[in-house]
Amino acid sequence: MRIGIVCPYSFEVPGGVQRHVQDLAETLIALGHEVSVLAPADEDVVVPPYVVPAGRAVPVPYNGSVARLAFGPFSAARVRRWVTAGAFDVVHVHEPLTPSLALLAVLSVRDEPVVATFHTAMTRSRAMHAISGVLQLVLERITARIAVSALARKVQVEHLGGGAWEIPNGVSVSRFADARPLPGWPGEGGAVGFLGRFTEPRKGFGVLLDAFGTVAARRPGLRLLVAGPGDPGEVLSDLAPDLADRITFLGLVSEVDKARMLRSVDAYVAPNTGGESFGMILTEALAAGTPVVASDLDAFRRVLDGGKAGRLFAVGDPAALASELAAVVDDPALRAELAAHGRDVAAGYDWPAVAQRVLEVYHFAIEATPRAGVGPSPS
Amino acid sequence: MWVVVGVVSAVVLVATYVTWIASRVDRLHGRVAATYSALDAQSVRRAAAATASDVAEVQTAAKAVLGAHPDEREVAENDLTRALRDASSATVTAVVEPSRRLALARQVHSDVVRDALAVRRRWLVRLLRLSRRHPEPRFFDIDDPTLDESGGM
Numbered sequence: 050m051r052i053g054i055v056c057p058y059s060f061e062v063p064g065g066v067q068r069h070v071q072d073l074a075e076t077l078i079a080l081g082h083e084v085s086v087l088a089p090a091d092e093d094v095v096v097p098p099y100v101v102p103a104g105r106a107v108p109v110p111y112n113g114s115v116a117r118l119a120f121g122p123f124s125a126a127r128v129r130r131w132v133t134a135g136a137f138d139v140v141h142v143h144e145p146l147t148p149s150l151a152l153l154a155v156l157s158v159r160d161e162p163v164v165a166t167f168h169t170a171m172t173r174s175r176a177m178h179a180i181s182g183v184l185q186l187v188l189e190r191i192t193a194r195i196a197v198s199a200l201a202r203k204v205q206v207e208h209l210g211g212g213a214w215e216i217p218n219g220v221s222v223s224r225f226a227d228a229r230p231l232p233g234w235p236g237e238g239g240a241v242g243f244l245g246r247f248t249e250p251r252k253g254f255g256v257l258l259d260a261f262g263t264v265a266a267r268r269p270g271l272r273l274l275v276a277g278p279g280d281p282g283e284v285l286s287d288l289a290p291d292l293a294d295r296i297t298f299l300g301l302v303s304e305v306d307k308a309r310m311l312r313s314v315d316a317y318v319a320p321n322t323g324g325e326s327f328g329m330i331l332t333e334a335l336a337a338g339t340p341v342v343a344s345d346l347d348a349f350r351r352v353l354d355g356g357k358a359g360r361l362f363a364v365g366d367p368a369a370l371a372s373e374l375a376a377v378v379d380d381p382a383l384r385a386e387l388a389a390h391g392r393d394v395a396a397g398y399d400w401p402a403v404a405q406r407v408l409e410v411y412h413f414a415i416e417a418t419p420r421a422g423v424g425p426s427p428s
Numbered sequence: 429m430w431v432v433v434g435v436v437s438a439v440v441l442v443a444t445y446v447t448w449i450a451s452r453v454d455r456l457h458g459r460v461a462a463t464y465s466a467l468d469a470q471s472v473r474r475a476a477a478a479t480a481s482d483v484a485e486v487q488t489a490a491k492a493v494l495g496a497h498p499d500e501r502e503v504a505e506n507d508l509t510r511a512l513r514d515a516s517s518a519t520v521t522a523v524v525e526p527s528r529r530l531a532l533a534r535q536v537h538s539d540v541v542r543d544a545l546a547v548r549r550r551w552l553v554r555l556l557r558l559s560r561r562h563p564e565p566r567f568f569d570i571d572d573p574t575l576d577e578s579g580g581m
């Protein structure tokens with residue numbers, strides 16, 4: 050199959066959508082399909098061979114961070130050329146409701162079936178309401194919609210009067226399972242890991258700190274490994290110095306180091322108190338074969354197979370977390386059992402499996418696109 | 429003279445807009461027909477897979493779907509879905525995938541029917557009767573046929 054994928058964000062900036070597009074493209078190519086990815090890129094940037102650069106990206110503040118988008122007549126011309134020259138069997142766009150290449154691609158396509166994946170839960174804004182006519186046009190041209198999480202799908206149903214097929218983000222299991230632990234970790238006394246913005250209350254780092262204090266008091270070698278942006282001083286200022294010594298902050302980590310970090314700990318903790326629509330870090334930890342202890346949020350419970358692939362604790366309760374953490378840290382047999390079950394769950398999220406589900410949607414979209422002499426209508 | 433130019437431009441613009449809306453109406457109704465025939469095909473595939481089952485209720489329900497009169501089609505589909513859900517999961521493994529594809533087909537068809545109904549309600553379309561060549565699209569009203577817990581809805 051000839052597949053054209055459009056990514057609205059530039060690959061130079063790390064992000065979930067770009068990662069998803071790249072992994073999906075590489076998996077489809079490995080399965081034997083011809084894939085071309087259209088994405089914004091500056092002239093002098095080196096891109097993977099399957100990427101067609103669509104011109105310079107302009108930084109635009111969006112959704113709390115800065116996105117680099119390409120939009121305008123020059124980009125529109127590039128998009129049209131790519132669509133015409135590509136002779137694709139299906140065009141797959143990501144986040145088509147942002148002013149970007151994805152939106153331009155949907156408007157440029159003539160006969161090809163269009164599949165769209167929605168990654169974020171968009172919030173209604175005045176700007177969106179003002180251009181709702183254009184958005185309606187875009188949606189009409191999309192044959193099949195995919196959402197990566199129940200939350201992204203809910204936004205479709207509630208705000209746009211339509212549905213979406215749920216296919217979760219894939220994870221590259223081998224990249225995590227084969228990563229080497231960081232030197233000196235997990236160490237003799239064991240280690241516990243956390244990844245995320247530890248200064249943001251909803252990430253629940255405070256809950257973990259309390260629980261770690263309790264559990265580490267009676268386990269002299271136990272350490273805590275933290276990766277993610279933020280100032281360690283903010284969270285360490287109230288801690289006893291001997292406890293603070295047992296916490297290591299890695300700062301922002303690359304994808305490679307993230308995998309290594311997950312392999313460096315005996316348990317990964319996700320103490321989030323809310324706002325999680327999926328929990329990709331959980332699937333990554335499961336892929337790494339690391340036992341997971343997580344808050345009992347709906348999204349986490351779903352990923353952890355109802356609590357069988359990891360331990361769940363009452364949201365925001367440090368005592369409950371401490372008891373689960375102690376159980377996992379002290380019992381190697383339990384860790385092995387959780388890791389094994391976790392690997393089974395992660396296999397379902399592995400990119401080859403997810404790509405097959407995406408291909409199923411492609412096949413259906415192709416089948417459901419009008420050609421000359423089409424079949425009967427319902428009457 | 430400029431009045432003439434102005435009037436001609438206005439007429440051309442209006443005519444372009446009307447042509448564009450008309451082609452949008454045609455395209456949407458064409459997609460309704462195409463997605464319906466794909467949905468029909470998936471339904472037949474599911475029923476065909478179900479006829480191979482050992483469970484008697486599933487077999488009868490599947491044959492009913494294959495031979496159903498158009499008016500009774502949706503009821504027959506729901507009966508088959510119910511029979512498949514009641515049967516133990518071991519006996520219906522061959523039907524899980526066709527059921528999932530049927531759910532996808534229903535999703536896609538419903539989305540385009542909704543869009544087609546919305547475009548028919550536009551005042552210009554009603555005024556010029558641009559949708560007169562197309563019968564009013566109907567939803568294919570069946571329950572969600574997905575069998576297993578995983579996968580989308």
